[in-house]
Amino acid sequence: MNKQRSNDLRLGVNIDHVATVRNARGGPHPDPVRAALMAQKAGADGITAHLREDRRHISDLDIERLRRDIDIPLNFEMAATEEMLGIALAQKPHAACIVPEKREERTTEGGLDAAGGHNQLSPIVRQLSDAGIRVSLFIEADERQLDAAVLLGAAVVELHTGTYCEAWLNGDMEAFERERARIAAAAEAGVARGLEVHAGHGLTYDTVQPIAAIPAIKELNIGHFLIGEGIFIGLDVAMREMRQLMDEARQSAMEKISS
Numbered sequence: 001m002n003k004q005r006s007n008d009l010r011l012g013v014n015i016d017h018v019a020t021v022r023n024a025r026g027g028p029h030p031d032p033v034r035a036a037l038m039a040q041k042a043g044a045d046g047i048t049a050h051l052r053e054d055r056r057h058i059s060d061l062d063i064e065r066l067r068r069d070i071d072i073p074l075n076f077e078m079a080a081t082e083e084m085l086g087i088a089l090a091q092k093p094h095a096a097c098i099v100p101e102k103r104e105e106r107t108t109e110g111g112l113d114a115a116g117g118h119n120q121l122s123p124i125v126r127q128l129s130d131a132g133i134r135v136s137l138f139i140e141a142d143e144r145q146l147d148a149a150v151l152l153g154a155a156v157v158e159l160h161t162g163t164y165c166e167a168w169l170n171g172d173m174e175a176f177e178r179e180r181a182r183i184a185a186a187a188e189a190g191v192a193r194g195l196e197v198h199a200g201h202g203l204t205y206d207t208v209q210p211i212a213a214i215p216a217i218k219e220l221n222i223g224h225f226l227i228g229e230g231i232f233i234g235l236d237v238a239m240r241e242m243r244q245l246m247d248e249a250r251q252s253a254m255e256k257i258s259s
């Protein structure tokens, strides 16, 4: 099902909000693992799931089932806590993306302070890496945070695209372009430091292409929009549409570079 692509931009599908809908009623339906299997069949390169401290969507059992049932890489989103570290070390996902987490927030509102949190993050990054789990830090597009990620020994950074997407929603095209340029510069600076660079948060059909066109970015993680759109057209159709937009943008960026 995975069509051959002319570039290596991966799509990770975040299935948290299938669990949000399930938990609204407390039963087993809709099942996020079924959504992950559907995404896998439709060509997702990976599945992302965030086990929050308050278990508001994904549950511990969901993570166990994802580990058992999916064949593509699992990106385990986690706060930098002892509890989450223990679960990651027990479940051994392909990757762990460390995110800041506040109980009162609706979603992950900003990037991790990798610079200010060095002492807390350092042993967690080390233990995850020693266990063979690829560590990613969800940070703002900021050189200070990139330097901190390198110092911590993270293999990957995921750049927070929330402010960029907010600017689009607010119709502020100046801020939208400014944020895009900030993300592009940070992506290049990340690669120059030897980091693999991902991006995500709030991406939609309207906002994905300028980010997909940044050659330094290797993976986009997208959840809420795809799950929401899936209600109307099916998750697999929504995903294929997203992938096509990503591929078109990347392809034309690569063509511009080589011409």
Ligand code: PXP
Pocket (backbone or CB within 6 Å): 014, 016, 050, 077, 097, 099, 107, 108, 138, 158, 199, 200, 201, 202, 203, 221, 222, 223, 224, 225
């Ligand atoms: N990447 C990270 C690190 C996230 O925390 C989230 C949200 O859970 C996403 C990507 C996906 O964001 P969205 O659901 O807005 O597409």
